[in-house]
Amino acid sequence: MIQLNINNKVYEVDASADMPLLWAIRDLVGLTGTKFGCGIAQCGACTVHVNGTPVRSCSFPVGAAAGKMITTIEGVNEKIGEAVKKAWIELQVPQCGYCQSGQIMSATALLKSKPHPTDADIDAAMQGNLCRCGTYQRIRSAIHRAAEMI
């Protein structure tokens, strides 16, 4: 059994240590806000925070997450995360919405390290998150808007 601390709640999961954190979160814990997009850390749909750092959970073994603080989209509720979600609604970012959990997780992590990011900072931090619907410019504006709100 592996003990996971997800969104300040402790879960015991019966998983092999090499199972990607993504599948432990989705299949075993049952939180489905974290999305599967590519399985090889190329699209960012599965982004979660491990000890505050954004990681691609599809390529992060669950064994390595044991004992660490994991935050998923369902647990984004502190000041910065709330501002990001609010900005996402205010600027109507989502289209299909499938990638947006991951986008919000990356954006939240960015604002934690850089409360007032430049466009170049945003490009760098969000480069790993794909959006086929093409909401990038709204994401950019929403990150700036969230920065204003914080």
Next chain:
Amino acid sequence: MEKSNNTQSRRSFLKVSSITGGGMMIGFSWLANLIPHEAIAGATATKDWIELTGFIKIFPDNRITILSPNPEFGQNVITSLPMLIAEELEVDWKKIKVEQGDYDTPRFKRQFTGGSQAMRMAWKPLRTAGATARFMLLQAAANEWDVPLAELTASNAVVTHKASNRTITYGALATAAAKLTAPANITLKKSGEFSLIGTPQKNVEGSKIVVGKSLFTMDYKQEGMLIAMAIHPTAFGMKLKSFDASEALKMPGIKDVFEIQVYKDGYVKAGFDTRTFNNLVVVVGNTTWEVMNARKKVVIQWESFEAYKEFSGMGNNKREDTIPAGLESTESHMKQMYEMQKKPGKVLRKDGDPEAAFAKAKKIMEKTYSAPFLPHNTMEPISCFAHITEDKALFVAPIQIPDMMKQSITANLGITADKIDMKLARMGGGFGRRAYGHYIVEAGLISQKMKAPIKLIYTREDDMSNGVYRPSYMVTYKAAIDENKNVTAIHVKGGGIPENAIHENRFPAGAFENYLAEGWDIPTNITIGAFRAPRSNFIASAEQSFLDELAEAIGKDPIDYRIELLKKAKANPVGKNNEYDAERYIGVLELVKKKSDWGNPKNKTVKRGVAAYFCHNSYAAHVVDLTMKDGQPVVQNVVSALDCGVVVNPEGAKNMIEGAIVDGIGNVLFGGLRFEKGVPIQKNFNQYRMIRMKEAPKKIDIYFVQNNIDPTGLGEPPFPPIFAAFANALYKATGKRHYHQPFINALNKS
């Protein structure tokens, strides 16, 4: 006032039922996410609402829910379609709950996401539904108070009789209203009377999306549900020969490994039954990771197939195609297409005497364009939930046109249509890919075999290498130019694998006395399907690049030259079958010219390109401003002008247009699936490049032509012209024309 005739509607569209069974939708934990208010209200087993017109649920406490009929894949019809109903119903939009309707096309009449038709087709019927319900509620109040209906007004879900200072809620009237007969004729508001239509409204599911609610098929679960994955041939042109599952079956959590045949032998395919890999090896287990590991242990032998005949079609429109054998490659495709360009094609349209004009020409400009196969790459890979039991076939499916799957489900799963219960999950992107629901049949077959609820999941690799691609195309445009730099003839000839992209009756047909369009096609065993603005997405890129180059060759401004041609086509159209409205075409060009300060751009450092196109009943024009940085284009700004008639929800409309712009730039620059020996070479995003944040335009400004024309589509129309607007700007920035997509190949060589 616009009159809507209900006598026909009553038969063909409106179902005025009284109380419906409510309990059946409740109890799914997943669906509770979709309809939280009902969970909160504790409306578990009993119906506690009254349904009017099939689209509206009214609760006794005056809560109102509107059902959105169309599947949602990001175009935000789940907001805009209910807005049509709410406008006429006279309710406070902020208090309205919206629910996704299940698959029930007899009730909703049209549940079709595709072809940019949702708003166009819903415009009158859904407003009529709202107006009909309002009328019935007013009539119920008139009966209750014994006053003339004309003395009553409705607003914010309350009926008022001013003369006696009485009010009553819709909730209190609903039971009586539902017993009334729908009016034969109903008067709809005219455009100046709208209070909701035309106002920017937020996505009704936005607040669920940003907290990661389970809205998608991928997220669906049910007690006892197993996970299934299907292994398809590694190459087009191959089929399953045999497999050995002994090692896979020993893996932890694995329940079974078996073969399924998607379509039965001799099955005549309907419109959206795409040809698919028909024999698959399926691995079923408890969790996704276990199935992913076990599938690697299945040892499979594939073999090449012989050419075969395939039958498709509905009603009298039967079709027989021969599917060629062989392992195809991108290189051989290009050779084949160039060969076809040398031979005469099938004449699609001929005006005047183009041969004579070309013979007399002082100069002939000839340019050839090509584009590769494109995978849809929806961010949510293909998935489907199925639970087939004796009395019910439950599906949770991401499907654009559910009713088109009815024949396939009944024929290939051997169940009757009345047993189909399909929940339409929010789709993580569609772009045409999810019009083709072979995966519903696959999921059904797996559930039948396992006698259990199952969720079929495609990995990204499964998805990208599974087919249903945008076809590969080639086209050559030729212009005859006389000694006075007049263009005297246009010749367009092209084709594709396996279909040509030429719309012979679209602009510039109609603007030239001498015009010839020829087409051809090359059969393939690679499967193809609709991809956001099918055919238009390629032909516009070529046509609008060619017109740009032609304008330059004859010394004219590219916008002015297009307008000049369109004015000619408007005043004296050549030919009878021209599909476009030249005036509306001119309208978007003039608007984009003005809004972009075309002649005198504010930012002098950018290079600009323009393009315009008409498809799916709407008109779009873009001006792209770009600069080059380290040999790569950076789009600084896009100015867009759209004419789609009345814009119902400007907020959602703008988002979709922005998306089309980003998507188009991504595809023209990076998009392209390569084949070697039948194998799609790129299988995931480490190999297949998609547009990312830093390549997206820094700014997009969108303007609509203001008119009162009934709304037309928006999901597709802004997409085709962005390819060429980008190409034309890239030429201005680099001095080099790009003819072969994706442009990144040539950019990286130079």
